[in-house]
Amino acid sequence: MSFLQPIALLGIALAATPILIHLLNLMRHRKESWATMRFLFQAKKSSSRFSQIRKWLTLLSRVLAVLSLVLLMARPISTGGESFLNLSEQTPDIVMLILDRSSSMNQISSTSSKTLLQKGLVAFEEFAKTWPDSRLVVMETVFSETIALDNIETIYAKEMDEFFGPTDTGANLAYTINQGLSWLENAEIGQAQILVISDQQSSSWKIPENKPLLENINKNLEAQQGAWQMTFLKIEPTKAVNFSLTGKSLHQDGGLVYPTLSIKGNKKEQRKLRVDVNINGKISPAECDFTSPSTTWTPAISIANEPPTGWIAISLPEDSCTKDNYHFFTYGNNDLLRVGLLAANQPTKKILSVSSKLNPNKVFFKGELNGKDEEMLDHDLLFVQGKQTNEEAGKLLKFVEIGGTIVLFPDEVHENPNATLQNWQPLETSSENEHFSVTEWNKNGGIFSNTANGKALPFSYLKVWQRRTPSEGQPLAFYADGKTFLTRKTIGKGIVYSFSSLPAKNWSSLADGFVLVPVILRILEECRTNSKITEFECGGSESRTLRELQSLTGSQLENPITKAGVYQNLGRMVAFNRPQNEFQTAITDKRDLKKVLTSSHAKWTQAETSGASLERAEIWNFFLLLMVIFLIAESLLGIPLRKSELSS
């Protein structure tokens, strides 16, 4: 048991008050000359048994009632065991903290001015106080490595900021918990209390993807038969005004750059929002028309007077969470986009080659590839058409998974030539003098979006006579009969675009180029802006593997594992930003998590409305009940006894 208001424990001294009053009363006694002393002596002698016991019991009741009141005011919490009265509970060898240090933990908590992270640390301090003799171990989500603490105060030490301070990273709680349990197993820890502190953001759990890990956690807890107790503490963020900003892409056109930004707000409103644009350290204000819940904003930023390569930081005014208010870009990277072609159809080869070579300053067309070529993985984008062998299909899949982009076209002959990447529908041919028309597409964003001056792609001129529609991925354009013209599918870190027709004369008029070429150019541009070379996730694998990174936007001691910013690597600028999934504010439903984590040794609590306690662990009501019982006992003891009881 520990206390949320330990200062109130000073009031324990008040428990002596009834005793003091009793003694004072004895000292303040009156003197009375008395005649019938004989009866007094006899009465005292006779009543000294039961009456004296009654007197002391009354005094004890008063003392305990005051004591209960003091303990009640100190707000005791019971953090261990299933029950407060579980006396058989053993002191754990280890008290472990699994700490979610994702960017979202830097929101202000709902009940204090502290961030969720700070509140979580306070909660852990309270939790650990229950077992002062246990060893303290922390495993946080950035490094997922064990940190042993000498004492609890260490978590507040400035030099431990690297492990307990705020970050711009994401989190994978299931992985970190697994690491923690593995450590406990390897260290052969008998008894352990594990506190998992998080805001339970969905992106920190990713239940479907992490199901095997969660099942493993469940299995480990069950195997320990209660020796390891896990407590999940959810800390609620404030509902105060908060805007968050994330960058989608950066398009550069001459002396202008067009960052595509998404701004989210948690309040229903329409307002002008001040935005600071920092170009290579020079800040200039801008204004954005924001409409809730989210707005996509693409400002034109002039870099005419700036160096050919540089960085841009876009930031929103300070609000209840400062960690989601900025995004970093780099521009003018000289790295050429490496494009390859793996196609069987000659017209397709031709039009794709030509399209790829239109912007030689940005795109390096490496030409046709042999399916067996090991260099396939060294590309950024591949145009693929035709049937591949299993070996080639495996390579293509790996290429996409590590972040590559594939633009896929159907095969003329084979029904389903690229099963690993796309599942094609059977070939359809339009009737004579008729064709398939594309009538619906996303004009507001993506590769089919309208041009900067608002003009739509000329789909009305596109005629398709033969098609194999892709059935997997997000449809971006539709034929008049509702079938899919093109889909976008994410595999691993990469993207697969699947066209439903070939740029060949007997298939469609795509070879005319008025639709295909702009789309190809946009895919190339998207590839360039999304290239992992220019922008990485903070705390991602790149931030851990790239060496000699120096911060351009912050302290030289900062590193991209925890802090977003622009870093210089061997003379090349790289932007590290908050992971995109941190932009998603959805919270994991406890019931979903409980479906996987079914162990009875996992408890679920929520931070209390004030302070940083564990809500269900508070046992003030127990002491309130005790106080009432003692007061009733005191009252009952004060009732005069019947004669029969006296004589006994």
Add this chain to the structure above:
Amino acid sequence: MPLQESKSFDYVDKQAVARFGGEAMLGNFPMEGNVSGHHKSNHKGSSVEFSEYREYTPGEDPRRMDWRVLARTDRYFLKEFEAETNLRAYPILDCSGSMSFGSPMNKIEFSKRLIATLTYLYLRQGDAVGLTLIKSSGTTDLPSRRNPSQLQDIIQTLGATKAEGKDLLINQLHRSADSIKSRGLVIIFSDFLEEPDALANAIHHMRDRKHEVVLFHLMDRKEIDFLFDRPTRFIDLEGGASILTEPSVIRNEYLSQMEKHISEIQKICTETQTSYHRALTDQSVANVLKDFSSLRTRT
């Protein structure tokens, strides 16, 4: 506090005198007086109350012979009548320290008023009254006399008396039982904090000597109610021993002991045909004497 000499006669309660002065207060047992009075005597005498016929024995006074019976029957018979004599009252006052307790007046002062009032009433009806004061320093005895000046002597003696010292009542009762030669009315004023057995022995002794015994049990309201609201140190008036206690805790037990003691004394009184009267110091003298008087008047 004893009254000043000039106010000594205030010991006689005028209200009680006015209330009980009209009727003679009689003894319940035959008395041995030396003059004619209102009380039955143990001897046959020449009063108007016929007692019995008895055969004449030579040597007896021939004046008491019933000549009419002799004329009718030629037999010598004596016609006897009840004798009525005066009464010797012996108030005995316990002057131990415990008698100094009480309010608005203490037990001994209240007792003085009872004694003075009874003395006045008995002297007025021609009875003799004496006084015995039992003090730790020694006993003061005033022999019984019928002289009206006896009232002044008694009041003066009482006025100079204070309650102090140990309780010697029992020993003195035994002594008095022996020292009072003829049958008399022994009226004992005390708080009777003695052991009941010892008190019973003393009363039996008195009764064996044919004395009529009356007990006036002096008590104070505080002793009966025992109401105290905070811890109190009780100091013994007779010895200085003290006890610190929470009265509320022992009250019930105290009252129980007190009640038991009183009932034992009452039981002794019943057994020995002794009158028992409880006298509370906050009562009026007339009220206390009401029961005493009502049991002793002819009406």
